[in-house]
Amino acid sequence: MAPSTGAGPHRAPSLHVHLADLSAVYAAAEQGPPELPAPENTALRDRYAPGRRRAQAQASRLLVRAALSRATGWPAHRVPVVTDAGGRPHLSGTPAPWPYFNVSHDSGLLALVLGTGPCGIDVEDTGEDVLREVADRFCGTADRALLSEPGGARRLWAAKESVAKALGHGLRAGLSTIHFTGHPGREWSEATWRGRPAGLRTRVVKLGDRHLAVTAAAVPAVVRLTRWAPHPTGPDGRWELRPGASTHMTTGC
Ligand SMILES: CC(C)(COP(=O)(O)OP(=O)(O)OC[C@H]1O[C@@H](n2cnc3c(N)ncnc32)[C@H](O)[C@@H]1OP(=O)(O)O)[C@@H](O)C(=O)NCCC(=O)NCCS
8 A cells, every 4th residue: 555645536435544653652651641531541550560561552542532533523532432351442332333443553553443344453563484483373275375475474464363353353263264365465355254255355565564454344445544643741741642644545556
């Protein structure tokens, strides 16, 4: 998906990908707490020890609230996000589950996808050699051609995990039961799960030294991209995420 600045025709539902650099987030989190509702801050403090994992979870929730607030007009503190027992955040108590969203983070990047239907995202910076060593756990003979390519193990891992997350099951879906009818590195490929069409399409791109995979219910005409960064909001070191300008990513390449 090469960035472009022109808006394309909206023949199909659009997707919006939001990214935040985690090195800036880690620095902000050392200065003070995030601008989250108090019960959410308490829950995160109880669940995670101080450190990077807690900062990722804080930034993930800030980004969900801020991006959903911009998409729906709800005040950020009132966006009705809840986390289910399996750890998946989703909207609660709204007439429709719109917008759908999903979050991913690796050691350096936080990513959120918003869509009008079920969607999943995965960013992956784990080394190709590491994933290749365990490839027989998440790949089968149907993946042989894609796996044999340079970067194929990480591309497939990211693609499959984004499908598993769009299904809502996470790794419990069984990554070795997810396959693609095309090449997700070149086109929005149809995903199959347990031998049947999953009703999902997946596209993987290389972003610097990581792979980013996005899964959606339909091939989007446009993928919008917005980058976010932490900003201090008060003298006690509180911080929030604020967006930069949006661009469009073309998906036809
Ligand atoms: C959810 C899961 C896919 C995350 O994988 P990961 O590579 O560690 O993490 P990612 O950064 O890509 O995604 C994490 C985000 O996925 C989201 N998520 C959690 N559970 C999810 C689910 N079932 N479906 C979709 N998204 C989910 C959350 O937003 C989470 O971020 P947060 O904790 O900051 O809120 C994986 O941990 C999982 O499937 N866990 C449940 C099953 C399990 O524990 N299996 C053990 C081995 S089979």
